[in-house]
Amino acid sequence: MDNTLTELTERDLEHFTPPVLMQDIIAVFIAYDISFIRNFSSDLYYVEMVDGEPLVPLNPMGSYPPGIEKLFDIMTRERISMLSYRDEKLWCSYFLINSEDL
Numbered sequence: 106m107d108n109t110l111t112e113l114t115e116r117d118l119e120h121f122t123p124p125v126l127m128q129d130i131i132a133v134f135i136a137y138d139i140s141f142i143r144n145f146s147s148d149l150y151y152v153e154m155v156d157g158e159p160l161v162p163l164n165p166m167g168s169y170p171p172g173i174e175k176l177f178d179i180m181t182r183e184r185i186s187m188l189s190y191r192d193e194k195l196w197c198s199y200f201l202i203n204s205e206d207l
Contacts, residue, residue, distance in 0.1 A: 110187070113195040121183055127195065130179075133172040134190035141189035142173075144180045144200075 118125045133139070137160060143151040152160040152173065162169055169177070180188055189196040 110189060110196040110198050113188075113197045121179065125179060130176065130188075130195060131190060133176055134195075137170065137173065139173075139190065141187060142176060142180065143187050144177070144185060150177055150180075 113127075115127050118127055118130075137152075138154045138156070139160065140153045140155045140157075143153075145151065152169070154160050160169075160173075168174060176188065179185070184200045185197050186200045187196075187198045
């Protein structure tokens with residue numbers, strides 16, 4: 106995983122499939138007080154709240170709220186390893202792409 110965070114811009118989001126609005130992503134971070142989401146694999150995520158505590162589903166076998174699940178889908182599709190919201194900006198890092206993946 107590459108841990109270098111780069112600012113995510115509206116221009117970047119236009120190229121996502123399907124395109125995503127910056128306000129929609131930020132709204133999820135604000136609604137659930139999320140600091141960052143780390144993607145470890147296609148179905149293994151860690152969500153940390155701004156107070157440093159993990160955000161977990163209420164039911165151990167349950168899922169996260171739909172907005173957070175949508176962010177998981179985006180992260181998997183776009184190969185994003187970390188998505189963070191701080192200083193009123195979105196930051197992300199990407200999984201490295203190996204030539205065998207192409």
